[in-house]
Structures are given as structure tokens and as C-alpha cells.
Amino acid sequence: MSELKKHSLKEMISEDQINTILDNLAEQINRDYADVDNLLLVGLLKGSVVFMTDLARRLKGDIRFDFMTASSYGNGTESSGEVKIVMDLANNIHGRHVMLVEDIIDTGRTLAKTRELLMTREPASLKICTFLDKPERRVTDVPVDYVGIQIPDEFVVGYGLDYAERYRQLPYIATVIHHDEA
Numbered sequence: 780m781s782e783l784k785k786h787s788l789k790e791m792i793s794e795d796q797i798n799t800i801l802d803n804l805a806e807q808i809n810r811d812y813a814d815v816d817n818l819l820l821v822g823l824l825k826g827s828v829v830f831m832t833d834l835a836r837r838l839k840g841d842i843r844f845d846f847m848t849a850s851s852y853g854n855g856t857e858s859s860g861e862v863k864i865v866m867d868l869a870n871n872i873h874g875r876h877v878m879l880v881e882d883i884i885d886t887g888r889t890l891a892k893t894r895e896l897l898m899t900r901e902p903a904s905l906k907i908c909t910f911l912d913k914p915e916r917r918v919t920d921v922p923v924d925y926v927g928i929q930i931p932d933e934f935v936v937g938y939g940l941d942y943a944e945r946y947r948q949l950p951y952i953a954t955v956i957h958h959d960e961a
């Protein structure tokens with residue numbers, strides 16, 4: 780607590796809005812994957828967990844889970860620029876239909892790097908689904924197939940997203956407002 784700058788939170792996306800976004804995403808995905816045998820959702824830990832579990836409960840058919848960890852933000856609000864794969868998948872994805880699930884695309888570095896790695900394993904298909912997209916911040920191009928909602932260039936927390944590991948459990952998305960220290 781003490782190491783964080785003085786700040787407060789302001790709601791940006793309510794729980795109701797989140798549910799509407801989830802319904803819309805699931806409708807598109809259910810339609811697009813109606814003829815696909817099974818779909819492996821790959822969540823990037825830890826941020827994607829809340830979104831992925833909510834989305835998955837709206838998906839039809841044979842849906843499987845796997846996770847990997849790619850980290851670049853540490854405890855700050857700025858990407859370090861270097862993306863590390865900290866934990867790899869449990870599954871062999873060769874010939875599988877895979878969807879990378881993310882809470883947010885900011886600079887695009889995390890997804891670009893992760894996508895590049897997974898493509899070398901030759902999945903049958905690889906799509907990307909993100910809950911939030913901050914297009915103004917992009918430094919690396921990455922093809923995104925499903926976007927929940929675009930947001931402006933503001934640091935956000937909640938619904939899986941953290942500020943120094945805090946606030947992931949909030950059921951809504953909020954912006955972090957920093958206050959000058961007295």
C-alpha cells in the first residue's frame with residue numbers, strides 16, 4: 780500500500796456494460812466457431828482470468844482451457860518493453876483451433892510476442908480475443924479478431940486488471956487517478 784502513489788478510482792465501464800459486451804462477444808464467437816470441433820482458449824495470466832471465465836460460460840460446444848504467463852508490466856503502469864514468457868502452455872497446440880484471450884491490448888507487445896511463439900507450433904487456427912483495446916497506445920501491430928470495447932489512453936483496473944497486483948477482483952473497470960502528494 781505505502782509504495783503506491785496516492786490515487787483514487789473512477790468507474791469507466793459498469794458491471795451491466797460488461798455483461799452486454801460479453802453477450803455480444805459470445806454471440807460472434809459462437810457463430811464463427813459453430814462448425815469447429817473443439818476450441819482451446821488460451822488465457823494470458825493473470826489479467827485474462829476473470830474475462831476468460833465469464834466469456835467461456837457463454838460459449839457453446841467443446842471448449843477447453845489452457846494458460847500461459849507473459850509478463851512485462853511488473854508493478855508499474857508503464858510496459859518495460861521486454862516481454863518474457865514466464866510459464867508455457869500445458870497442451871501441444873499443433874493442429875488445434877486456438878484462441879488467445881486477453882484482458883487488454885495496450886502497446887501490443889505481449890500479444891505480438893505470444894502470437895509469434897504460438898504460430899511456430901502450427902495450430903490449425905489462431906485467433907485473438909481481447910476485452911479491452913487501447914488503440915492509441917499501440918507500438919506493435921497485432922491482428923485482433925474480437926474486441927470487447929475500445930478505451931482511451933488511460934490506465935485502468937478491475938475485472939482482472941491490476942495496479943501493482945491490486946484491484947483485479949473489482950466487478951467493473953475503473954481508471955486510476957493520481958493525486959499530488961501533500
Ligand SMILES: O=P(O)(O)OC[C@H]1O[C@H](OP(=O)(O)OP(=O)(O)O)[C@H](O)[C@@H]1O
Pocket residue numbers: 823824825826827849850851852853858881882883884885886887888889890940941
Ligand atoms: O499490450 P501490452 O502493452 O503488452 O499490455 C497488455 C498486457 O499487459 C498486462 O499484463 P501484465 O504484464 O501486467 O501481467 P498481468 O496480466 O499478470 O497483470 C495485460 O494483462 C496484458 O497482458
Ligand code: HPA
Pocket residue numbers: 852883885933934935936940941942
Ligand atoms: O491500463 C492498464 N491497466 C492494467 N494493466 C495494464 N496493462 C496494460 N495496460 C494496462
Ligand SMILES: [Mg+2]
Pocket residue numbers: 826852853940941
Ligand atoms: Mg498487470
